[in-house]
Amino acid sequence: MLKDKNVWIILSGEFIAGIGLWLGIIGNLEFLQEKIPSDFLKSLLLATGLLAGIAVGPLAGKLTDRYSKKKIMLIAGFIRVVSVLFMFIALSTGSIWWMIGFLILIQISAAFYFPALQAAIPLIVAEKDLLKLNGIHMNVSTLSRIAGTALAGLLLVLVPLYIVYAASFVGYIILFILTMFININEDHHIRPVMEKSDSSTSFKDVFPVIKKLPIVYMTLLMTLIPTLFLGGFNLIVINISELQESSMIKGLIYTTEGVSFMLGAFLINRLTEKMSAFTILFVTSFFIGFSQVMLYFANSPAITILTFLIFGFSVGCFFPTVATIFQTKIPKDYHGRFFSFRNMLDRVTFQIVLLLTGLLLDIMGLQQMCVLFGMLAITTTLLFYITSTKIKQLNNS
DSSP: OOOOOHHHHHHHHHHHHHHHHOOOOHHHHHHHHHOOEEEEEHHHHHHHHHHHHHHHHHHHHHHHHHOOOOHHHHHHHHHHHHHHHHHHHHHHHTHHHHHHHHHHHHHHHHHHHHHHHHHHHHHSGGGGHHHHHHHHHHHHHHHHHHHHHHHHHHHHHHSSEEEEEHHHHHHHHHHHHHHTOOOOOOOOTOOOOOTTEEEEEEEEHHHHHHHHHHHHHHHHHHHHHHHHHHHHHHHHHHHHHHHHSHHHHHHHHHHHHHHHHHHHHHHHHTTTTTTTTHHHHHHHHHHHHHHHHHGGGGOHHHHHHHHHHHHHHHHHHHHHHHHHHHHHOOOOGGHHHHHHHHHHHHHHHHHHHHHHHHHHHHOOHHHHHHHHHHHHHHHHHHHHHHHHHHHHHHOOO
């Protein structure tokens, strides 16, 4: 698998795109901090791009299934490059409106690019290598997040803000060029180009497919369990730092979570030799909930680090397994629409959990909220396990 140039192009592209993404995110926060004092207004502006990505999600899924995944990725990559030009204008004019244009374009690009990428991966490697590639891919994504945030922090100290976006701009151009060299054999998976009146590739067609596959439906719902933690992750870290009266704990938490995530994603291929994919989902979901409950003792630095060690390893095993289940169980003709739908669902639930986390932190505090979320995650996992057992019994009878 690692001898395939397509695999290396995807992994290199993910690393470069990830660094560019985090350079842009840190740059956005810096620009907003200079221009807008209100945190609420900042969140509203950032949400405009998110809403744009959700709005084009159905179209992105439909086009990904109808046309070449490579062409969709190239078009999305071109939009991503153009979006940075909007940010250069925003910096030179000091205009928030140009930044909004940047946010909208970058999220539209992501709405097309990532479903196309997820749909392309099963066409590049054999099914037996999917879990391994998904694990490596997520490790590369985590490395790019660490490298991107570190590089952005360094650049902001040493150079003007436009240099940060220039680095992001160069990264996106390199990704666009690399995408040109991907060779995807999708002749048997692209639907013929249809007339505009033909509705056979409606985005809604994916929902009956999901309903016919109980395991997929259940796995999709189970992805909400780690979202209870991830959606408000930054707020939780900030509150732990305040509780312990330590700024250093924030860096330790992010480092611990990142390293343990990579370890889980690295070892997941070996774990599948000893247990089924669904067993891994239930076990890791349980430990995700358990790690949240452990934050009742968030005033202890040692228990806090242990908590994020368990959480990082669990999600490092959870997400590659989920991606592999979706890629193998969903028919390839529906991959674009399905991954677009999942992308939309993730964006919406993250925002809801973020708002809910902020509200509950004000109402009941960090420790009580984490116990509530953790018990909800554990209870949900047990219910899904019981339901899964009943489905297997019915299928065997």
